[in-house]
Amino acid sequence: MTPAPTLSTARLVLRGPQKRDLAAFTAWATQSARMEFVGGKVSARDAWRGFIAGIGHWNWHGYGFFTVTEKTTGMATGRVGILNHIDWPQPELAWHMFDGFEGKSYAFEAACAVREWAGRSLGLAPLISLIAPSNTRSLALATRLGAMEERRDTVDGEKVIIMRHLRYDDPRATAQAAGAIT
Template identity: 55%
Template sequence: MTLPRQTPALEIPVPRLETARLVLRGPEGRDFDAVTEFMMDAGRTRYIGGPVASVFDAWGGFCRVIGHWMWNGFGFWTLEDKASGQAVGRVGLLNHAGWPEPELGWHMFAAGEGRGLAHEAALTIRDFAARDLGLDRLISPIHP
């Protein structure tokens, strides 16, 4: 997929975290294909407002993740598998308008499912949120 030309004007303020198997980092252009595939998958996005109808809509969602970091100082980290260097999902903190508390949520891509990676990342992010951001109350609404 060809992305719009990047002009590096601002650095996204995403702290780099690590777990035993993952690097948790900010979104990068190289992640766009994996994010688009995820966002267009009706099964994976059924309970999070998806799927998107076009690559253009996926681009908007990709940019919203960056905007969330810029606006709130926290957001979704991209999960990079240390062994392969592949983006395998996104886990992070969201501050939805109208919700009572920030949410700890996740989006796992096909390559990251069934390996306990979302749990591993969520524990690390939960600890970071409490220690470094003062966010000691997080919610994770799950569709039954």
């Protein structure tokens, strides 16, 4: 089994998924309006399958979604990590924050840490993000991270904008990471 490392930022701890994270993930997957951007709300059974698949992703690829937690409370606030599903064009830097934790720059902070880890520890080329054209919040985050639109495509039957991220060692990425990673 490939254990996820633990990454730390100024306000967050990013760690591998644990059983105790299932309830927060299930609430998000079954109830959040933002699920419209990732295929729609699912049943609790499908949320469980998705959660377990995320653990399997770590074992298959050696990377996956980190559970993002607040340092002060330990509460799970969302997931940020690297995905590479079958028929994906290449590894993707992906994120979703659970309801009540948006607008705090947690996704930005966590994405900076994951981008740094992916480049430095895994040697991955600049990552992409696959974003639904109507997902203005994710497009804004990708832009804030320095990503640029590379092309538009259809992936898994969904229209997406493929945003190309900065290399982890690009001076702009380094400056962003310096402000986020402790």
